[in-house]
Amino acid sequence: MQFTSLINHPADWMQGSGPHSDVVMTSRVRLARNLRGFPFPGYSQEKQRLELLNLAKPVVEALSEMGDAYSEDYVSLTKIHKQVLVERHLISREHAARSAGCAVVVDARQNLSIMINEEDHFRIQGIRAGLDLLNAWSLVDRVDSELEAHLPYAYDPKLGYLTACPTNVGTGMRASVMLHLPALALTEQINPVIKAVGKIGLAVRGLYGEGTDALGNLFQISNQHTLGEKEHDIIASIERVIERVVSSELNARQKLLEDNPIMLRDQVGRAYAILRHAHILSSKEALNLLSLLRLGADLDILPDCDRSVLDLLLMEIQPAHLQLRAEIELNAEERDMRRAWLTRSRLRDISSPIEPPPDHPNEGDS
Numbered sequence: 001m002q003f004t005s006l007i008n009h010p011a012d013w014m015q016g017s018g019p020h021s022d023v024v025m026t027s028r029v030r031l032a033r034n035l036r037g038f039p040f041p042g043y044s045q046e047k048q049r050l051e052l053l054n055l056a057k058p059v060v061e062a063l064s065e066m067g068d069a070y071s072e073d074y075v076s077l078t079k080i081h082k083q084v085l086v087e088r089h090l091i092s093r094e095h096a097a098r099s100a101g102c103a104v105v106v107d108a109r110q111n112l113s114i115m116i117n118e119e120d121h122f123r124i125q126g127i128r129a130g131l132d133l134l135n136a137w138s139l140v141d142r143v144d145s146e147l148e149a150h151l152p153y154a155y156d157p158k159l160g161y162l163t164a165c166p167t168n169v170g171t172g173m174r175a176s177v178m179l180h181l182p183a184l185a186l187t188e189q190i191n192p193v194i195k196a197v198g199k200i201g202l203a204v205r206g207l208y209g210e211g212t213d214a215l216g217n218l219f220q221i222s223n224q225h226t227l228g229e230k231e232h233d234i235i236a237s238i239e240r241v242i243e244r245v246v247s248s249e250l251n252a253r254q255k256l257l258e259d260n261p262i263m264l265r266d267q268v269g270r271a272y273a274i275l276r277h278a279h280i281l282s283s284k285e286a287l288n289l290l291s292l293l294r295l296g297a298d299l300d301i302l303p304d305c306d307r308s309v310l311d312l313l314l315m316e317i318q319p320a321h322l323q324l325r326a327e328i329e330l331n332a333e334e335r336d337m338r339r340a341w342l343t344r345s346r347l348r349d350i351s352s353p354i355e356p357p358p359d360h361p362n363e364g365d366s
Contacts, residue, residue: 018130049101
């Protein structure tokens with residue numbers, strides 16, 4: 001598969017629906033694995049990384065899940081192409097910064113990606129729509145077993161899988177969920193929720209993981225420890241927490257509808273007006289406004305708005321996606337103008353928010 005074919009077809013998880021998909025956008029499970037006899041990528045020389053790449057990449061490409069896959073060495077990828085893969089959550093920002101001796105292999109449906117020579121020799125990642133960690137785990141577990149049958153993994157009987165970072169030793173698994181929490185943000189409950197999640201050993205990060213902001217009210221919640229814990233136990237623990245966070249978000253949405261309906265409609269209406277008519281949109285502003293539109297769609301304030309259109313637009317307005325579509329490198333101002341044009345185009349057929357019911361007076365009434 002060519003890069004253009006990969007990008008022109010939205011991933012399954014971008015357009016599908018899953019459990020709690022109004023709040024939980026995606027579930028992701030990632031495994032860190034290394035091979036015996038090779039230093040960790042961060043401590044290796046280029047020739048060692050190339051040697052491992054030449055050994056491992058054909059095995060990855062031959063996986064049963066990788067029929068018609070996209071496979072590319074990083075020396076062949078431009079900066080924009082790598083950033084597009086980051087924006088699609090198919091590779092990490094850290095991996096995108098590397099070059100010789102690194103590669104990525106992605107299945108045709110973009111449910112599975114395998115990074116070679118990231119922080120570890122392999123980062124095996126499965127993505128599903130909604131709250132679906134078990135199926136994401138089932139996918140990467142199956143692939144992991146197939147790779148382990150052909151490659152000599154670095155494994156210790158007492159410690160488990162050996163990894164570059166001590167926090168990954170053991171199962172080497174990170175399970176994470178991307179949540180959309182606009183109502184908790186609007187009702188100023190988000191900080192207590194984040195603190196409560198952190199106290200029970202889970203990490204809360206922004207849109208692109210560690211060190212990034214929670215733009216668009218999007219938050220990643222994941223486990224922090226892998227040593228001495230079983231994969232199913234980790235997943236069950238995270239899902240119990242996510243169920244509680246989902247319940248808190250849905251309760252906050254209902255409270256907004258009951259206690260502050262005019263404020264809520266005002267927020268959604270202003271977001272709709274700006275997105276439909278703006279000619280300059282920064283990435284931060286667009287994400288935050290689309291977050292409100294997504295909330296309006298879920299609460300039937302925008303009754304004919306398909307949430308999947310908004311989810312796809314959240315991806316399309318990212319800087320590298322805009323430049324890929326334009327086929328030229330754009331400065332910040334040019335990106336802001338193209339982002340506004342694309343947003344107006346995508347939302348053209350979406351009707352304006354419905355009027356409030358008669359028992360709620362309009363703002364100008366006395």
